Amino acid sequence: MKDFIIPPADWKDERDMGTPAKQGAPVTLTIDGFEVTVPEGTSVMRAAAEAGIQVPKLCATDSLEAFGSCRLCVVEIEGRRGTPASCTTPVAPGMVVRTQSDNVRKIRRGVMELYISDHPLDCLTCSANGDCELQDMAGAVGLRDVRYTAPEGGMATHFAPRNTSGEANPEWRPKDDSNPYFSYDPAKCIVCNRCVRACEEVQGTFALTIEGRGFDSRVSFGAKTDDALTSDCVSCGACVQACPTATLQEKSVIEMGTPDRAVVTTCAYCGVGCSFKAELQGDQLVRMVPYKHGKANRGHSCVKGRFAYGYASHKDRILNPMIRDNVSDPWREVSWDEALSFAATKMRGIQAEYGQKSIGVITSSRCTNEETYLVQKLARAVFGNNNTDTCARVCHSPTGYGLGQTFGTSAGTQDFDSVEHTDVVIIIGANPTDGHPVFASRLKKRLRAGAKLIVIDPRRIDLVKSAHIKAAHHLPLRPGTNVAVVTALAHVIVTEGLMDEAFIRARCDWDEFQDFAAFVSDPRHAPEATEMLTGVPATELREAAKLFATGGNGAIYYGLGVTEHSQGSTTVMAIANLAMLTGNLGRPGVGVNPLRGQNNVQGACDMGSFPHELPGYRHVKHADVRDLFGRVWGVEIDPEPGLRIPNMLDAAVDGTFKGLYCQGEDILQSDPDTKHVAAGLAAMECVIVHDLFLNETANYAHVFLPGSTFLEKDGTFTNAERRINRVREVMKPRNGCADWQITQMLANAMGANWSYMHPSQIMDEIALTTPSFAGVSYTLLEEKGSVQWPCNADHPDGTPLMHVDGFVRGKGRFIVTEYVATDEKTGPRFPLLLTTGRILSQYNVGAQTRRTENVIWHEADLLEIHPHDAENRGLNEGDWVKLASRSGETTLRAKITDRVSPGVVYTTFHHPDTQANVITTDYSDWATNCPEYKVTAVQVSPSNGPTEWQEDYAAQAAQARRILPAAE
Amino acid sequence: MSPEKLVRMANQIATFFKTQPKEDAPARVAAHINDYWEPRMRAQLRDYVDQGGEGLDRAVMDARAFL
Structure with missing residues (x-):
């Protein structure tokens, strides 16, 4: 006999249990003769699923509260009248449930017959063929024929464009293909309400509704005149995920067909770090589906992670290494060996001429823990200095300090x-x-x-x-x-x-x-x-x-x-x-x-990317820590802190910093005071950019090493909740090598003797040297799905909550926080304050999302300005405006809104042709040099079009991006 | 880096530690700079103080001894 007592949560069990899990006192009941114990409040449907018995269902799914509309899940319960819906019926002690009987079979078949009578039977050519719950349920209830058809000349179905008299069917509506990623086909809708509930309960946007009643009921994107694109829909995909038919379907599935394999991996966008199932045919990605056991996202997603992966196969991607002697030359495609030996020779040459500390690295929060660990190790163990910094410098370095x-x-x-x-x-x-x-x-x-x-x-x-x-x-x-x-x-x-x-x-x-x-x-x-x-x-x-x-x-x-x-x-x-x-x-x-901007900000900081500390936040001044790493790496570690990103640029302008290896980071677009960054880069003799695309920084680079996307490599990301999640190789790298391999090849070209065969070996080295990671291994992650650091002998399962019994430092420290006004002040020349931020559809510098169909939502950065400030300046919605600060000026279009207060203007920084960072200044946080992006004194005035700087920049960029045709 | 930037960064640090209750701002300014500033930057600051330290906060001047 099966006897279940709340089975252990198996992170790989993907069955739809019908209704959400509950917490409560154990309740024991009998289902089809099997005794089952589940928490109080659990539905009969879920209890049956726990016992391995699937009750047929259409309107229920375990991401949503039970709704009880389809009547397919009816069961018999001893002592109760009729046939209650198992989804809306909670368990009770001693309950005796039968999920199958002649009576319920007959009811279910009748329900299905009605559903199918208003459904097009084009299963073989339907995009959901093989992945359709309606199809599955028709099979499960044994539906064999459908007696009902629309009467002659009268009532029509919802799915036939013409009624039985050959006239246009007013009940039929065309597909809504307005959203770039999914289509809505009303003909296939069974009005189960799952999409509407997903939009409400899971996403919380309330964009969808059911309009009409009875036979007129339809899923609608708000008002009658709204389509998917013009509605409040944020394209998170929750409705598509919830839809049991082809009504709401990914366009990629419509185009390619159903996937045949799936790999669980972690999103490479923001610091939430959602788990996804990458679903593929061979090495072709069909779709990304949020993974229901992902502990950060619990089965939910946003438009970026769910849909915006097209950049991985975008034509702009660079797949071959390239070099050039001068940034005014066109790029020349070369072999990996040639590129790496060119880079190594230049970097070693610079060190010979300008000293050991004249070169450095920038790691990226977009890269895996293993990659950032290797990049900082490259600086410390191969370059022999601590000139390593990460883009966390410009976002959350104050979090680290504070x-x-x-x-x-x-x-x-x-x-x-x-x-x-x-x-x-x-x-x-x-x-x-x-x-x-x-x-x-x-x-x-x-x-x-x-x-x-x-x-x-x-x-x-x-x-x-x-x-x-x-x-x-x-x-x-x-x-x-x-x-x-x-x-x-x-x-x-x-x-x-x-x-x-x-x-x-x-x-x-x-x-x-x-x-x-x-x-x-x-x-x-x-x-x-x-x-x-x-x-x-x-x-x-x-x-x-x-x-x-x-x-x-x-x-x-x-x-x-x-x-x-x-x-x-x-x-x-x-x-x-x-x-x-x-x-x-x-x-x-x-x-x-702290809500971390990028997927691996936490991890990049943990991995010792900062110039003053080794992995695990241990200052380089501590001899015991240096000795530990020194022993493992076989080198002597510099006891002095290295240069932070802004300091590298200052030193470059001063002529003492000449070479940079920049992995996955676009400092020219993302760092403040673009002109100063450009001057710093231009003063260097060897800039190595390791990225997917010829980004803005690459305009000043001498070596380009093509990178691999998160779909093409193994590794781990650590999200904002310290959760270490696996990134899995979903397909082979299109550029030929995973990024950790490229860093290793560069290190070896410079004389190191690294021999990692797999990122798991890098994680083993991290665990060996870093106490908070001591218990982390790929084996553990495979077993548990994910784990939150500290994970060590004291916390073998990781640490969901920190500082439970005491602070990490012992006693918590109150610190006096005197307000000091920033030096960046408004005045007659620059009377407004500019602040910057992000928008849903775009991600940071936009290198990824601008190369997807997300541009439909945001094709350019706009300047938000209050109606009062706009009126004073004679500005109308959509006008070109010049935005000027003491650092520089740019132009963009105005958006007039009272979301900003009078005196404050706001823009995003997703597009290089706007270059919001031409405006931002070199002021920074007192403790960490994190730039003061959020306050810049500016003036806004009408404009005719791009500034001279923008035109010069565009011309330089076009010139710098030329690639010589490969020799035949 | 430009002297203005150097002065501003050092003074920002001094401004914070001067607001702290214990009267040990110079030592703490120096400790912060020793922990986070690369030797080239510290050398530039030392030189600047030694040349008179125009514009520098008193606490930074006093921190010179610990740099």
Whole structure:
């Protein structure tokens, strides 16, 4: 006899259990004679599935709450009348269920017969052939014939373009192909409502609805005039995923057919780090489907990860190594050997002439842990210096410093599941619905269930108010005043006695708290005193502070709107103070959670990419750490910190830094003050760009090493919740080598003797040298699916929540956070403040997403400007405007909106022809040199078109991208 | 790097540590710079202080002894 007691969650079990899992006391019942024990609240359908018995179903799927509309899942329950739907019936102790009987078989067959009578029977040519639940259920219930047809001259079906009299059928509607990635074919719809519910429950956008009643019921993208593209739809794919038929279908499946194999891997876009199943035919990717057991995304996805993978096969991809002596020359395609020996000779030559510290590397948060580990090892063990930095420099380096100082480690404290237990959320300097959409969906679900939200952002982001959610408080601060606002929140909490004294006494340094309390209680930090400075109404701020301190579990999520300021590190410390002050650490539903911009920001930092620290956040000044790595690598490690990215560029302009190996990073587009970056690059004698495309930095490169996409290599990414997830080789690298192999070849060309055969060996070396990774291996990841660091002898299964019994550094440290205004000030010449951000459909510099059909949503960067500021300048919607700062000027089109406050303008930085970073300055965070992207004093004026700089830039780029035809 | 940038970066660090309750700003400014500034940058700062240190915060000047 089968006897199931809540079976262990097998991360590879992909059956659809019909309804979501529940938590509760065990309940035992009997299904078809088998005894089953499941948590209270579980549906009969799911209990049956746990016992291995699939009850036929159409409207139920385990990503959605039960709906009970299709009546296919009826069962018999002893002592109950009729045939209840098993999806909506919860289990009860001692219940006796029969899933099969003559009666239920007859009902199911009748239901299917009705469904099929209004469905086109074109299964053989249907795109869902072989992947259609309607087809499966027709088989499962034994449907053999359909007696019903549309009557002559009367009522029509929904699927035939013409009715039985040959006239146009008013019930038939054409396919909606407006979305670039999926089509909606109303003819195939069975109105099961799964898409509508997915859009509501999973995504939280409420773009879909059912219009009409009874026979007129149809899935609709909002208003009658809306199609998929013009509606509120964000193209997350949840509806497509939920659809049991071909009604909502990926266009790639329509074109290619159903996939025949699948590989579980990790998305290479934002720091949420969603797990996906890459589904293929041979080595052709058919679709990316969110993986239901992915612990970061729990089966959800966004438009980028789900659909925007076309860049991997884009014609712009460079597949052969190329070299040139001067950046004014065209590129010359050469063999790997020639390219690497050219690069190695140049780099060694530079070191011979200008010294050991005249070259360096930049690692990328887009690359795997194993790749970044090798790149920093290249600098430390082969170049013999610490000139290694990562693009985290320009995003979350203040997180590293700030959380390191206060808590003792540089990482978010929670897992993403934690949001399900939170009561009050502060979102500061982040726009999750665009930047971290899958987390935003999980947050919105919690908000719809009653949690409260406080948004601290200069812009009225979507979370402030959108379908079925509304922030309790929006504090629209002036860009650059984060520290003043967060310190004022702490002022209210301390002066009103709302802090969690027991937590502070037990967990934090009490003397430092006393200093902090004295500092923060000063009247100059009162919201009334800071209102003039921050623009945040004092009463609103007071209410927000009280809500956060008294509203239950309080969690803080923040993004680059916190870090990318002159006081970025100070704001991170202020946030940590706020969490300690309210006792919001060390349990589910609370914590300090940096939302990482790129997939592997956390990992790149963990892997020692920063110039001052070795893997595991250990400063190079510590002899014991240097000795450890020195022994494993067989070299002596430089005890001095190396150059950070902005310092490399400064040193290049000064003539002491001459060679750079830049992997997967486009500093010319993504780093601030483009002219200065260009000058730095132009001053170098050997720039090696290792990337998928000839990016902007490559305009100044002498060696181009073609990279592999995340689909083409093995490795691991570590997401914002410290989760180490496997990246799996889905197809062979089109460029011939995985990126870790290319770094190894470069190292060996420069005289190293590396012999890694597989990235798992690199991870073994990481585990050997880095205590927080000591327990991590590919074998463990294979077994568990993923694991959150620290993972070692003390935490063999990893660590979902940090600082549970004590802080990593021992006692939590309160740090005084005095507000200091940035030097970047508005004045008569530059009266507006520019702040920058991202948009849902595009990703960072856009190198990937601009090469997909996502451009349909965002083909150019726009300047958001308040109607008041626009009117003063005589600007209309869509006008070309010149945006100028003391660094430079560019032009783009205006978008007039009250999402920004008067005095503030906003743009994205996804397009190189706009070059928002021509405008941004070289001001940076005091502790880490993280650039101050979020505050630039600017002027906006009408314009006729591109500036001279833009035209010169475009001409230089076109010149620099020429490739000589290969010799015959 | 330009002297203006050097001065600004050093002064930013001093500004933070001067706000901290303990009166050890010069030592902490120096510790921060020693931890995060590459030797070339530190040498430039030392030279700049030795040439008079125009525009530098007092705490940076006093930090010179620990650099």
